[in-house]
Amino acid sequence: MSNTTTRWLWHALAVALLAALGTGLYIASKRIDYTWRWERIPQYLISTEGEDLKAPFDGFIVVSEDGKQLSMTAMRGSETHDFTGFSRILSNNGDLVFEGDVVAKTDQVGPGPLLVGLWLTLKISALSLVFALLLGLVFGLGRVSKNPAARDLAAFYVEVIRGTPLLVQIFIVYFFIGTVLQLSAFAAGVVALAVFTGAYVAEIVRAGIEAVPKRQTEAAQSVGLSGAQTMMYVILPQATRRILPPLAGQSINLIKDSSLVSVMALTDLTKAGREVVSSTFSPFEVWFTVALMYLLLTGVLSVAVRRLEKRYASQD
Amino acid sequence: MTNPVLIEAKNVEKRYPNGVLGLKTASLAVKAGEVVVIVGPSGSGKSTLLRTFNGLEAITAGEIVVDGHGLHERGADLRALRQRVGMVFQQFNLFPHLTVLENLTLAPRKVLKLSESEAVERALALLKKVGLSDKAERYPSQLSGGQQQRVAIARALAMQPAVILFDEPTSALDPEMVGEVLEVMRQLATEGMTMCVVTHEMGFARAVANRVIFMDAGEILCEDPPAAFFDAPKHERLRSFLRQVL
Numbered sequence: 222m223s224n225t226t227t228r229w230l231w232h233a234l235a236v237a238l239l240a241a242l243g244t245g246l247y248i249a250s251k252r253i254d255y256t257w258r259w260e261r262i263p264q265y266l267i268s269t270e271g272e273d274l275k276a277p278f279d280g281f282i283v284v285s286e287d288g289k290q291l292s293m294t295a296m297r298g299s300e301t302h303d304f305t306g307f308s309r310i311l312s313n314n315g316d317l318v319f320e321g322d323v324v325a326k327t328d329q330v331g332p333g334p335l336l337v338g339l340w341l342t343l344k345i346s347a348l349s350l351v352f353a354l355l356l357g358l359v360f361g362l363g364r365v366s367k368n369p370a371a372r373d374l375a376a377f378y379v380e381v382i383r384g385t386p387l388l389v390q391i392f393i394v395y396f397f398i399g400t401v402l403q404l405s406a407f408a409a410g411v412v413a414l415a416v417f418t419g420a421y422v423a424e425i426v427r428a429g430i431e432a433v434p435k436r437q438t439e440a441a442q443s444v445g446l447s448g449a450q451t452m453m454y455v456i457l458p459q460a461t462r463r464i465l466p467p468l469a470g471q472s473i474n475l476i477k478d479s480s481l482v483s484v485m486a487l488t489d490l491t492k493a494g495r496e497v498v499s500s501t502f503s504p505f506e507v508w509f510t511v512a513l514m515y516l517l518l519t520g521v522l523s524v525a526v527r528r529l530e531k532r533y534a535s536q537d
Numbered sequence: 538m539t540n541p542v543l544i545e546a547k548n549v550e551k552r553y554p555n556g557v558l559g560l561k562t563a564s565l566a567v568k569a570g571e572v573v574v575i576v577g578p579s580g581s582g583k584s585t586l587l588r589t590f591n592g593l594e595a596i597t598a599g600e601i602v603v604d605g606h607g608l609h610e611r612g613a614d615l616r617a618l619r620q621r622v623g624m625v626f627q628q629f630n631l632f633p634h635l636t637v638l639e640n641l642t643l644a645p646r647k648v649l650k651l652s653e654s655e656a657v658e659r660a661l662a663l664l665k666k667v668g669l670s671d672k673a674e675r676y677p678s679q680l681s682g683g684q685q686q687r688v689a690i691a692r693a694l695a696m697q698p699a700v701i702l703f704d705e706p707t708s709a710l711d712p713e714m715v716g717e718v719l720e721v722m723r724q725l726a727t728e729g730m731t732m733c734v735v736t737h738e739m740g741f742a743r744a745v746a747n748r749v750i751f752m753d754a755g756e757i758l759c760e761d762p763p764a765a766f767f768d769a770p771k772h773e774r775l776r777s778f779l780r781q782v783l
Contacts (some may be wrong), residue, residue, distance in 0.1 A: 439593055440630035444644035444696055445620035454643060458634045 250505070258503050262510050265497045268333040274304050274325040276318045284314040291325055293318070338493025339514050345410050345489065346476045346518075352415035353475065354468075357422025362452070364427040375423065382420035388481055390417055395485045410482035418475045425467045429460035462533045469526035473519045480515075490514060540569040543604055543700050543731050544590055550598035551585055551755075559585045560755045562599070567700065572732045574742040574763075577752035578778060583735045586752065587702050590733065591615075591622040604699050620648060623693030623701040627708050629685040631677040637664070637688050638673040641695045649696065656695075663691040667721050683714030687721055700731040707738055739782060743767055751775045 250257070264270075280295040280302075291304040296317070308328030318324055332340070363375030382390070391413045399409040433456050441451040483492035494511040498504045544567040551560035560582045567573050575583045588594035589601060592608055592615040601608040606618040632640050641660035645651045651659070664670050667687040669680075677685050686706055693701050703722065707715040719741050726732060726745045736742065742749050742763060749766040751758050751774075759772045767783075770776045 436626065436628055436630045437632065440624075440626060440632070442615075443591055443593065443619055443622075443624035443626075444692065445616055445648040446644060447616060447648075450647050454647065455632055459632075462634075 255505065257506065258501070259506050261501050261503055262506050265333040265335045265501070265507075266510075267336070268331050269328075270331075271308065271327040271329045273323045274307050274327065276320055276322045276324050277302055279319045280317075282312045282314060282316040282318060282324060284310060284312075293324070334488075334493045334497055335490065335510065335514065338488055338490040339518070341488060342476070342479055342490040342515075343518065345407065345414065345482060345487070346472075346479045349411050349414035349418060349479070350472055350475055352411065353418035353422050353471075356415060356419030357426050360419065360423035361426025361430065364423060365430050367448075379420045379423050382417055383424075387413070387417050387478055388484070391481055391484060406482075406485045406487050410479075410485060410487055414475060414479055414482065417478065418471060421471050421474075422468065425464055425471060426460070428467075429464035430456055432463050433459045462530075465526065465530055465533065469523060469530075472526075473522055476518055476522070477515065540571070542566050543569050543571075544733065545602045546586070546589070546599070547601075548599040549586070549589060549596050549601060551582075551589065551594060552597045558755055560589070560596070563752075563755070563757050564599075565750065565757060565760075567731065567733055569699070569731050570729045571747045572726045572734065572745055573748050573750060574746040575733070575735045575750045575752060576737070576739070576742060576778075581752040582755040583752045584704050585755075587704050587733060587735050590700075590702055591619050591624055593624075616648075620696055621699045623696060623698035625686070625689050625693055625701060625703045625706050627705040629677070629682070629689045629709070631685055631689055631692070633677050635676075636673065637669070637675050637677065637680070640677070640688060641692050644692075645695050659695055660691070663694050664688075666694075666724075667691045668717075681714060682710045683717045686710065686714075686718045690718075690721055690725075694725075700733060701725070703732065703734040703736065705735050705737070707736065737782065739767070739779075751778065753778070 276293060278295050278300065279297075280293045280300075283292045283294060284290070288310065291307060291310055292301055293304075294301050304325055306327050307325035309326045310324070311326065312318060312322075312324045360375040360378050363371040364379070366372055366375070391410070394404075394413040394416075395406065395409045398404065398412070399406075404412065430452075437455055437459065438451055441455040446454065479489060480491040483489050483495070488496070490511055494507050498507045501507065544565070546563060546565045549560055549563045550558070552558050563582070563586055565573075565586070575587065577583045585594055589596050589608070590603055592613070596609060599609065603618055604621045606621075607613060608615075608618065631637075632643070635643065638657065638660055641663060642651075642653070642656035645656040645659060646653065661670065661673065664673055667690060669684060669687055669691070672680060672684060672688070677688065680688065690701075690706075706722070707718050710718065715738070719738060722732070722734070722741070723745050734741075734746075744763075746763050748760055749763050750760045751766070751772065753774050759766070759770075759775055761771070765771075766775075767779065770779055
């Protein structure tokens with residue numbers, strides 16, 4: 222049997238095992254008397270609910286014969302109001318409605334709560350990543366600095382952050398720093414995630430710099446480059462290639478860690494999931510969907526980074 | 538010779554933090570236009586001595602003056618000095634992420650503040666000189682060892698140094714590539730470049746050097762013009778060393 226055939230057989234075995242696992246879970250779920258209602262999920266991804274059109278004053282509804290025009294006349298006085306942009310009329314001709322009553326709905330297709338949550342997760346992750354990279358670069362350089370004060374400060378930052386749980390940090394940032402500096406929940410989330418991830422990025426940057434042979438520094442110095450120039454033009458470009466793969470892993474961690482900001486008043490993907498569960502009572506479907514959405518986000522990122530890596534590697 | 542002294546080392550001592558003595562009371566003077574070759578068994582401190590001349594290796598006692606810069610002085614301006622002292626390493630140490638041309642133009646542009654076009658012009662002239670005009674756009678990893686070392690020599694020359702230090706420039710090369718590198722060095726010597734060379738190439742020492750220096754156990758044991766050095770070695774240790782290498 223050829224090598225390729227053998228390899229495909231092993232792949233097939235893996236697929237078969239996964240399928241068996243899935244079937245097992247399905248059978249198990251049958252036994253706990255759970256009604257799967259997957260059909261409820263799409264409306265929380267894409268919302269067709271539309272906006273409410275409300276009566277501006279107390280009065281009577283007027284619907285035209287063909288049902289294409291909707292207006293109302295005031296109960297007292299001669300005021301009239303025409304409704305536009307509606308798709309569904311929720312009231313009948315001649316109905317008496319009061320100010321604030323919903324008389325019709327628009328037909329807008331918009332993102333449902335899960336997609337809105339995904340967007341917030343994406344936004345908070347991207348923004349935190351940018352600041353985390355900056356923090357990581359600064360403190361990573363601090364770690365390898367010749368200046369003892371810079372080394373101490375960087376080591377202090379890294380040790381404190383890596384030695385405490387992210388959830389606790391989020392509480393501290395939200396309740397203490399957020400209160401002192403009057404930060405919004407979103408800003409507090411970005412600060413907490415950036416500071417946390419920055420400590421790990423700093424270690425990645427330090428390791429990347431230290432992995433560049435010392436000979437390169439000597440060569441750069443022997444042609445007269447200054448310390449900063451050596452770092453900028455010789456060491457960092459070479460370190461970048463080594464830094465990229467672990468950095469990708471850390472970015473993926475950041476996206477996953479961002480689910481913890483749901484403890485603040487932030488409706489990210491996880492919090493949205495929790496809200497949807499409480500209105501559908503379908504926790505299994507919702508959490509599987511949420512997991513899949515996270516997987517999509519991290520998957521796209523890891524493909525993008527692999528592309529970038531290939532481009533860097535081709536310079537060798 | 539009435540030429541000015543470019544490198545003057547007096548009673549240089551290098552003691553490592555663990556107490557081992559790498560160099561003891563080594564004294565050496567290199568005049569402009571001279572080619573000085575340092576030989577000796579491995580671990581004799583010859584590379585260490587060479588590396589003290591551009592401050593890559595700090596000394597613990599004695600004094601070194603290179604081209605008017607006192608290296609032993611506190612706050613010595615190493616950067617200014619290193620612009621005047623080129624170095625060629627055993628492992629070439631080219632910048633792998635830059636093309637050959639960029640390797641040659643980086644320091645002239647960033648340190649000497651040459652314009653891009655001036656730096657490129659200078660680099661291309663040097664590549665022609667070392668016979669690698671067609672490799673300007675290649676990356677170091679695409680070149681053979683001998684070609685890489687020739688690029689490294691060109692990179693040192695691009696700073697127009699007063700002296701070039703060669704630290705075992707042919708030791709990492711396959712035998713068939715040693716010749717091309719030595720040929721470039723020989724050509725430099727004929728053009729009057731001041732050179733300080735640590736090498737095991739005795740043929741090169743005999744043919745090109747003005748003086749040959751023998752080091753053992755961190756000490757300079759003897760120093761002679763090549764004819765006397767090889768044909769009438771004065772020191773017993775040198776005699777046994779020459780018997781082994783020749």
